[in-house]
Every structure is written in structure tokens, then in C-alpha cells.
Amino acid sequence: MTVNDIARASGVSRATVSLVLRGSPLVHAETRNRVELELKRQGYVYNRGAANLRRRTSSSVALVINDLSNPFFAEFAMGVDEALVGEGYVTLLGSTGESPARQETLLASLMEHSPAGVILSPAEHSDGERLQRLLGPHTAVLVFNRELPGAGYDFLALDNRRGAWLATEHLLARGHRRIAFFGGHADSSSCQQRRQGYADAMIAAGIPPDPRWLIESAPTRVEASQRTVELFAHARAPTAAVCYNDNVALGLKLGLIARGVRPGLDFALTGFDDIPEAAQTTPPLTTIAVEPRARGRQAAELLLQRVRDRDAPTRQVVAPVQLVVRGSSGAPPS
Amino acid sequence: MTVNDIARASGVSRATVSLVLRGSPLVHAETRNRVELELKRQGYVYNRGAANLRRRTSSSVALVINDLSNPFFAEFAMGVDEALVGEGYVTLLGSTGESPARQETLLASLMEHSPAGVILSPAEHSDGERLQRLLGPHTAVLVFNRELPGAGYDFLALDNRRGAWLATEHLLARGHRRIAFFGGHADSSSCQQRRQGYADAMIAAGIPPDPRWLIESAPTRVEASQRTVELFAHARAPTAAVCYNDNVALGLKLGLIARGVRPGLDFALTGFDDIPEAAQTTPPLTTIAVEPRARGRQAAELLLQRVRDRDAPTRQVVAPVQLVVRGSSGAPPS
DNA sequence: CTGAAAGCGCTTACAG
DNA sequence: CTGAAAGCGCTTACAG
Numbered sequence: 050m051t052v053n054d055i056a057r058a059s060g061v062s063r064a065t066v067s068l069v070l071r072g073s074p075l076v077h078a079e080t081r082n083r084v085e086l087e088l089k090r091q092g093y094v095y096n097r098g099a100a101n102l103r104r105r106t107s108s109s110v111a112l113v114i115n116d117l118s119n120p121f122f123a124e125f126a127m128g129v130d131e132a133l134v135g136e137g138y139v140t141l142l143g144s145t146g147e148s149p150a151r152q153e154t155l156l157a158s159l160m161e162h163s164p165a166g167v168i169l170s171p172a173e174h175s176d177g178e179r180l181q182r183l184l185g186p187h188t189a190v191l192v193f194n195r196e197l198p199g200a201g202y203d204f205l206a207l208d209n210r211r212g213a214w215l216a217t218e219h220l221l222a223r224g225h226r227r228i229a230f231f232g233g234h235a236d237s238s239s240c241q242q243r244r245q246g247y248a249d250a251m252i253a254a255g256i257p258p259d260p261r262w263l264i265e266s267a268p269t270r271v272e273a274s275q276r277t278v279e280l281f282a283h284a285r286a287p288t289a290a291v292c293y294n295d296n297v298a299l300g301l302k303l304g305l306i307a308r309g310v311r312p313g314l315d316f317a318l319t320g321f322d323d324i325p326e327a328a329q330t331t332p333p334l335t336t337i338a339v340e341p342r343a344r345g346r347q348a349a350e351l352l353l354q355r356v357r358d359r360d361a362p363t364r365q366v367v368a369p370v371q372l373v374v375r376g377s378s379g380a381p382p383s
Numbered sequence: 384m385t386v387n388d389i390a391r392a393s394g395v396s397r398a399t400v401s402l403v404l405r406g407s408p409l410v411h412a413e414t415r416n417r418v419e420l421e422l423k424r425q426g427y428v429y430n431r432g433a434a435n436l437r438r439r440t441s442s443s444v445a446l447v448i449n450d451l452s453n454p455f456f457a458e459f460a461m462g463v464d465e466a467l468v469g470e471g472y473v474t475l476l477g478s479t480g481e482s483p484a485r486q487e488t489l490l491a492s493l494m495e496h497s498p499a500g501v502i503l504s505p506a507e508h509s510d511g512e513r514l515q516r517l518l519g520p521h522t523a524v525l526v527f528n529r530e531l532p533g534a535g536y537d538f539l540a541l542d543n544r545r546g547a548w549l550a551t552e553h554l555l556a557r558g559h560r561r562i563a564f565f566g567g568h569a570d571s572s573s574c575q576q577r578r579q580g581y582a583d584a585m586i587a588a589g590i591p592p593d594p595r596w597l598i599e600s601a602p603t604r605v606e607a608s609q610r611t612v613e614l615f616a617h618a619r620a621p622t623a624a625v626c627y628n629d630n631v632a633l634g635l636k637l638g639l640i641a642r643g644v645r646p647g648l649d650f651a652l653t654g655f656d657d658i659p660e661a662a663q664t665t666p667p668l669t670t671i672a673v674e675p676r677a678r679g680r681q682a683a684e685l686l687l688q689r690v691r692d693r694d695a696p697t698r699q700v701v702a703p704v705q706l707v708v709r710g711s712s713g714a715p716p717s
Numbered sequence: 718c719t720g721a722a723a724g725c726g727c728t729t730a731c732a733g
Numbered sequence: 734c735t736g737a738a739a740g741c742g743c744t745t746a747c748a749g
Contacts, residue, residue: 051725051726051727052726052727052728053726061735061736062735062736062737063726063727063728063736063737064728064729064735064736064737065734065735065736067727067728067729068728068734068735070727071728075734075735076734076735077734077735080734080735092516092519094494094495094519095495095726095727096436096495096497096725096726096727097495097496097497097727098432098435098436098496098497098726098727099436099725099726099727099728099741100726100727100728101432101727101741102430102432102433102436102725102726102727102740102741102742102743103726103727103728103729103740103741104727104728104729104741105741108496109475109496112476117457117460117461117464118454118457118458118461118676120452120454120457123451123452123454123457124452126451126476126478127451127452127478127480130451130476130477130478131478134477134488134489134492137492139475139477139492139493139496140475140476140477141443141473141474141475141476142446142460142464142474142475142476143464143468143473143474144460144461144464144465146461154468155468158468158471158473159473160428161428161429161430161431162431162432162442162443162473163430163431163432182426185426185428270663271663299663303663303665306665326660329604329605329633329637331637331640342452385741385742385743386742386743386744387742395719395720396719396720396721397720397721397742397743397744398719398720398721398744398745399718399719399720401743401744401745402718402719402744404743405744409718409719410718410719411718411719414718414719429742429743430741430742430743431743432742432743433725433741433742433743433744434742434743434744435725435743436724436725436726436727436741436742436743437724437725437742437743437744437745438725438743438744438745439725
């Protein structure tokens with residue numbers, strides 16, 4: 050079951066078997082055939098770990114995800130894996146569940162397997178300096194989605210600002226003036242960026258956003274639904290809302306229905322992410338498509354470029370986003 | 384950055400460093416301190432691959448999933464990873480997208496990384512014999528969710544029959560007599576098992592299921608919604624439906640609403656899986672909870688037991704399922 | 718308690 | 734075109 054066994058059985062040296070395995074043209078066709086037959090016959094399986102040790106290479110990439118149960122990241126992971134497999138790498142998976150502590154033990158453990166690189170979607174409140182120490186100065190790293198303060202790594206992010214800007218523009222174009230930004234934690238960078246895009250569009254339209262139009266909520270349906278009341282707690286109640294993401298939008302929808310407000314008729318709302326459900330809910334959700342699987346493939350490619358060229362300048366890549374207009378933004382302003 | 388460097392710098396032999404690394408009590412406390420200080424100072428990272436090679440051990444487990452974009456499997460993967468990390472293993476991820484061909488190349492590639500075992504949720508129409516040849520006779524394997532015909536591997540499955548039986552019993556207890564089984568591909572084993580549980584309950588209640596009550600559909604909302612019409616295409620139209628899974632149930636719900644039939648009021652329906660959305664839709668969906676994350680942990684444990692005892696008899700484990708009653712099954716029979 | 722030596726399964730110059 | 738030898742980073746008997 051090792052090159053030795055194959056070599057002995059086919060009457061050549063280990064070196065020759067190795068050359069056959071790696072497809073070298075140096076070996077005679079007849080010898081190659083003999084060896085390959087023996088390989089099949091014995092059901093030989095290559096020990097890539099041993100080869101990596103000798104060649105000082107790696108054929109794995111670590112993928113550390115903050116929340117795999119979020120379909121957005123599950124799709125992202127599929128895209129990463131898809132692209133890596135295509136390039137002959139294997140994915141070492143780790144899921145942190147948003148815990149910086151778990152993230153650190155996980156990364157330490159993964160690093161012992163000498164991955165060629167790491168794709169990291171950081172847990173909230175990650176300690177950039179500690180992570181940098183864990184990862185060492187020579188590891189190829191691509192950070193995804195959330196900035197890692199104080200670490201000079203390549204970074205792939207969604208164009209949060211532009212996405213929220215597009216959504217806000219869309220509602221403004223439909224005649225809305227009192228537009229809320231609903232949901233998200235104000236201290237998360239993605240929420241800040243989306244709020245920025247929203248504010249930019251509002252100000253460009255000559256409408257300074259009323260602070261009462263900024264409503265925080267955990268990005269879950271249940272909490273979003275409960276916060277709905279805050280939208281209408283004052284005289285300048287909005288007629289539309291740009292939601293932090295689709296989950297929040299779906300929660301808001303429930304909250305509106307519970308109040309007898311019909312989404313898409315009495316009130317317009319937009320989401321962010323374009324999760325599969327967005328198209329299937331009633332009314333279907335106008336939202337910002339981010340194509341997580343394509344982002345996964347892109348992340349894998351960026352990382353492998355870094356693996357190949359460690360000295361290239363650091364890159365900040367912003368992935369395109371797209372407005373998808375559906376029924377939920379169909380309300381005329383009252 | 385290797386044991387050699389540490390040994391040299393702290394004035395001991397490689398062997399001593401190795402003993403320190405593995406926490407052996409053989410080494411003097413003072414020596415240990417000196418070595419450990421040097422370990423930190425140089426930022427040493429253990430090369431587990433090299434150690435595995437020498438010790439003929441493995442610290443990875445391959446996890447091959449047919450569809451990671453399905454939240455059920457994403458949760459399952461999280462559970463697996465969680466349990467494996469706790470036992471000092473790392474997860475090698477692979478996603479086949481239900482393609483047997485991709486599954487084979489993926490497994491071949493993963494096997495070259497010498498995993499301690501493989502957790503496999505087979506793609507539809509997998510070729511058991513070929514997979515068995517790929518995996519070799521010595522690999523610890525746990526098959527999840529879908530039977531792999533002709534392979535003597537440990538198998539963890541949901542109790543599909545009992546789940547459908549519970550749902551059917553529930554509808555019968557509410558007075559329904561004409562109950563459909565809606566959705567799923569009749570040639571998939573999970574659909575067959577669920578239909579069996581449904582038929583058992585119906586027959587036990589003295590109601591032989593009318594063949595017109597068996598309606599196939601791909602497990603997607605769109606198709607399920609389109610098939611709704613078939614329920615009502617004849618005189619013995621059902622008053623309730625046991626759905627193949629939650630997605631199908633949600634699709635059926637849309638289809639009912641489109642016809643002006645109110646789910647949970649004019650028509651009762653149940654799902655299967657208890658995806659997060661089941662509790663949040665209106666009316667909330669009565670369904671069968673399967674706890675995919677717990678199943679993932681269970682799968683990891685079963686596999687590791689097999690890793691530890693290769694000669695134990697093969698096991699078929701059926702995971703418990705649970706009826707969760709919510710509003711969607713609230714219709715009285717008309 | 719510590720060190721010298723052999724070896725895990727592979728690859729790669731280097732001779733021939 | 735093929736073979737003998739050294740070595741990747743680690744561990745583990747075996748002496749001392």
C-alpha cells in the first residue's frame with residue numbers, strides 16, 4: 050500500500066513509481082504501464098500528507114465561518130469549496146458560532162495542519178492582533194465580510210454602502226420621503242456601511258434622516274417583528290423602510306401584518322441578501338442580491354492568488370451587489 | 384520553526400522537545416520550562432501532519448454532504464464539526480451538489496489526505512459498490528440520511544416512518560379522514576419511508592389511502608405550490624395533507640392561499656424537518672422536529688466509535704423525531 | 718531524566 | 734530512462 054510495495058511488485062525503484070504517480074515524461078511507456086497496472090491492482094492510494102511534508106507544500110485551505118447555519122455563509126462555503134476542489138485543494142472547515150474564543154482555539158488547531166491559506170469570516174468582536182499572532186506572518190489570509198481591525202490582510206467585502214444606497218434611491222424614486230433604516234446592530238461595520246449608503250442617498254435627495262428613523266434590532270425575525278412598533282411611535286412615522294437584511298425585512302413584514310399594515314400596499318420595504326425565501330414570500334421582497342456562492346468562489350480565487358504571490362500588495366475587493374425589484378416596495382407614499 | 388530549532392535554542396535534544404510537546408511527565412520541570420519558554424518565544428507551531436505520518440495516526444475526518452445549501456445539512460455539518468473539534472479532529476469538507484460523479488472525485492481526493500474516517504450523506508443515485516472500492520476496506524465510514532445500497536457501513540437515519548406516522552395520527556385525532564401525502568419523489572428512500580408511516584397510520588384507522596391522495600413533487604416550494612391543484616382535481620378531495628417536508632408544506636400553503644383556501648382554517652397540513660421558518664410563518668407550521676445539529680453530533684460520535692473499534696458489529700441507528708403541534712393543523716374537517 | 722538513531726511515505730537532485 | 738541516497742518534521746524504542 051506504499052510506493053515501496055508497488056516498486057517491488059513491478060520490479061522498479063521507488064523513484065520510478067513516484068515519477069509515474071506525478072505523470073513525469075521521463076519514464077518509459079512500457080514501464081509506466083506496468084507500474085500503473087500494479088497501482089490499480091493493489092488499490093494504491095496516494096499519501097498526500099507525506100508528499101506535502103517532503104515537498105514543503107500544502108494542499109489544504111482552512112475556511113473559518115462565523116455562522117454556518119446562516120444560509121448566506123452556507124452558500125459562501127459551497128462556493129469556496131467548489132473553487133478549491135477545482136484547484137486541487139481540500140477545505141478544512143471550522144465554524145465559530147460568533148465566539149472569538151472558539152475562533153482562536155479553532156484557528157490554532159487548523160494552523161497545525163499547515164494549510165496553504167486561511168479564509169476567515171471573523172466572529173464579531175474578534176481581536177485582530179491576537180489572530181495575527183496565531184496566523185503568523187507567513188500565512189496567506191483572506192478576510193471576508195467583516196473587517197479585521199489592525200490586520201494587513203486581503204479583504205473581500207460586499208458593497209454594503211452601494212446596496213443600501215440603491216435600495217434607498219429606489220424608494221425615493223417611488224416618491225417616498227420619510228424612509229427608515231430598520232434593523233442591524235449599529236456597532237457592526239456592515240450595519241454602519243449600510244446606514245451610510247442610506248444616509249448618502251437621503252441627503253442627496255435633500256432629506257436629512259430623522260434620528261427616529263434609525264431603529265436597531267438583532268438580525269432575527271422575532272426581534273425585528275417586535276421592534277416594528279418603534280417605527281410608528283411618533284408623528285413623523287415613515288412610509289417605507291430600508292431593512293438591514295432580508296431576515297429583518299421578513300420580521301418587519303410580520304410586525305406590519307400584526308398591526309394591520311399591508312406590506313407592499315400600505316408600507317414599502319426592502320431587504321438585503323436575496324435569500325431564497327425573498328422571492329417566495331407574499332408579497333415578494335425587493336432586495337439587494339449579493340450571490341454568496343459567487344462570493345465564495347471569488348474568495349477562493351483571491352486567496353490562491355495570495356498563496357502564489359505572497360509579496361503582492363494587499364487588496365481590498367468590494368463585490369458588486371444588485372437591486373432586485375419585487376412587490377414589497379410597491380406602496381405609494383401615503 | 385521546527386523541533387530542531389527549539390532543541391538547539393534551549394540546549395536539549397529533539398526527543399526532549401517532543402516529550403515536552405506531548406506533555407510527557409518524563410521531563411524535568413526546569414527543562415520543561417526552558418523549552419516551553421522557547422516554544423512561545425519562537426512562536427512554534429506543531430506540524431501535525433509530520434506527527435501523524437510518524438505515528439500512523441490521523442486527526443481529520445472527511446465530511447461529504449450532498450447539499451450544503453440546504454439548511455438541514457448546514458446544521459448537520461455544524462453539529463459534526465462541533466463534536467469533532469471537541470475530540471481534537473479537524474473536518475475536511477466536501478459538497479457534492481447531488482452529483483455522484485463529483486462525489487467520487489471528491490472522495491478520491493479526500494482519501495489521499497488519510498482521514499481517520501468519513502461521514503457521508505450520499506448523493507442521490509450513488510453507486511454503493513464504486514464508493515466502497517474508493518473508500519477501501521479499512522476506512523471507518525458512517526452513512527447518514529440516505530441508505531447506500533450494498534455497503535456494510537454504519538448508518539444513521541431519521542425515523543422517517545415514525546415521523547410521518549405521528550403527523551398522520553395527529554390529523555386523524557383531529558377528525559380528518561381524507562388525508563393526502565403530499566410531495567417528495569416516490570423513488571427516494573426517505574419519501575418511501577414517510578409514505579409508509581402515513582399508510583400504516585391510515586390503515587390502522589381503517590382508511591385505505593386513496594391513490595389520488597399520493598401526490599409527487601420535487602421538494603421545492605415552487606413545484607409544491609404548482610401541484611396544489613392536483614389535490615382538488617377529483618371528488619374525494621382531502622381535507623388535510625401530510626407533507627413530505629417543510630419546504631413542500633410551505634409551497635402547498637402558497638398554493639392553497641392562491642386558491643382562496645386558508646391553511647389552518649379550511650385545510651390542515653403538516654411538515655417535516657422543523658426548519659426555523661416553520662415557527663415563523665403564518666399560521667405556524669405543525670411539523671416533525673429532527674434536530675439536525677444534534678444529528679451531526681451523533682454522527683460524529685458514532686464515527687469515532689467506529690474509528691476506535693473497527694471490528695464492532697455494524698450499526699443501524701435511527702434518530703428520534705418529534706411532533707411539534709402549531710397552527711397549520713388547526714382545521715376541523717369539513 | 719536525556720540523547721543518538723531509525724523510520725513514517727514520499728520526492729528530488731545526483732549518478733549512471 | 735532508472736536507482737541509491739538523503740531528507741521533509743516528527744516520534745519512539747533503546748541506551749545511558
